[in-house]
Amino acid sequence: MSKFKIIRILDTVFKTAVVFLIAFAWINFYLENLWLVFLLSISITMLICYILNIFSVKKNAKKQNETSVLQQIEMSNMSMQLKTDLEKSKYIASLVKGDNKKIHTAYVSYTKNDINKIVTYYYKTSILDEYILLDIINKFLDKSDEIIVLCTQYTDKANKIASSIANHKISLLNKSETYFNLFSKNDCVPKSNLITEKATKFTFKDFWQKFSSKNNAKKFFLSGLLLLVISIIIPYSVYYIVFGSLLMIFALICFVRGKRKSENTNIF
Numbered sequence: 249m250s251k252f253k254i255i256r257i258l259d260t261v262f263k264t265a266v267v268f269l270i271a272f273a274w275i276n277f278y279l280e281n282l283w284l285v286f287l288l289s290i291s292i293t294m295l296i297c298y299i300l301n302i303f304s305v306k307k308n309a310k311k312q313n314e315t316s317v318l319q320q321i322e323m324s325n326m327s328m329q330l331k332t333d334l335e336k337s338k339y340i341a342s343l344v345k346g347d348n349k350k351i352h353t354a355y356v357s358y359t360k361n362d363i364n365k366i367v368t369y370y371y372k373t374s375i376l377d378e379y380i381l382l383d384i385i386n387k388f389l390d391k392s393d394e395i396i397v398l399c400t401q402y403t404d405k406a407n408k409i410a411s412s413i414a415n416h417k418i419s420l421l422n423k424s425e426t427y428f429n430l431f432s433k434n435d436c437v438p439k440s441n442l443i444t445e446k447a448t449k450f451t452f453k454d455f456w457q458k459f460s461s462k463n464n465a466k467k468f469f470l471s472g473l474l475l476l477v478i479s480i481i482i483p484y485s486v487y488y489i490v491f492g493s494l495l496m497i498f499a500l501i502c503f504v505r506g507k508r509k510s511e512n513t514n515i516f
Contacts, residue, residue, distance in 0.1 A: 259503070263300065266469065266500045268293040270493045273476040277489055304504065324431050325400055325423040327438040329371045340367050340398070343434045357392065366391065369398040376402040376420065378409040385410075385418060393417065398426050468499035 272289040279285050328336060337351045344367060346358035355368035366388050370376050376399040388395050394417040397410075402420045410418035421429060431437045472495030479488035 260297075262465075262469075262503055263500060264293060264297055266472075266496045266503075267296050267300075269473065269476050270496050271296075273479050273489050273492060276480060277486065300504075320432075320437055321424055321427045323439065324427055324437045325371070328369070328398075329400075331438070336369055336371070339438055340369070340430075343430055343436060355388070363394055364392045365394045365396065367396045367398065371398070371400060373400075375400070376406055378403065378406045381406045381409060381418075381420070385413070385416075389413075389416060394419070396421065398430075399423075465499045465502040468495045468502060472496035472499060 268289055271292040272285060275288050275292075276282075276285045279288075328339075331339065333354050334351075337353065337356050341349055341351045341356045341358075344356060344358060344365075346360035346365065349356065349358040355366050357364070357366050359365065368384060368388065370380065370384060374380075376397070381397065381402070384397060385395050393415075396419045398421050401422050407420055410420050427437070472492045475488045475492030475495065479486075479492060482488065
């Protein structure tokens with residue numbers, strides 16, 4: 249039996265035990281027949297575990313898909329940043345569809361439906377604001393009817409300025425919009441040989457990550473188990489059941505959603 253199969257079995261045993269203990273404690277609080285309590289607890293545990301499994305499968309599939317898309321968006325944006333201006337223009341030109349296509353150092357010009365279009369870009373670390381936007385499009389206003397600016401991110405004010413330019417259509421596309429409207433649409437996502445590892449994206453979920461860490465599952469489980477055992481012994485123990493159940497639920501959350509922090513960073 250492989251290591252991963254053993255881990256999956258232990259995961260299932262843990263989740264089942266948590267659900268069973270919660271169900272047993274509550275049912276035992278209201279019923280006196282131990283065999284009936286046991287049978288009802290088993291039935292409820294099987295039902296809840298079955299429901300949890302269905303949701304877990306759907307959630308994991310959705311999460312994997314969303315994570316994959318986000319990674320592709322970040323990778324495509326970083327890959328474009330690493331290209332030279334001429335390489336960017338050549339790559340964009342290979343994706344846009346139109347006539348009279350011309351590749352320039354910092355932009356691509358072409359005609360589509362008798363509309364002169366220009367695609368340019370601003371792949372910088374700074375956000376595209378209204379001043380940078382005006383500086384970019386100023387040299388193209390007399391050359392085209394529509395200007396498309398690709399960038400990592402733009403401000404709301406820049407977007408408002410773009411829509412207020414008279415006699416021209418100015419479209420701003422951030423990294424996500426560029427991915428879906430240009431790269432993914434053409435089934436061609438830019439890549440770079442210089443990027444060999446997946447980039448880590450930092451978020452503001454530090455508290456949740458620490459709380460739901462898999463390392464905390466054992467602590468919540470043991471604390472909850474102690475309270476539930478006490479609730480079976482001590483009469484009028486609804487408080488022990490409530491807090492014991494909460495701790496068990498926290499343990500289940502940490503176990504299902506959390507990630508175990510690896511102590512081995514493989515630095516040396």
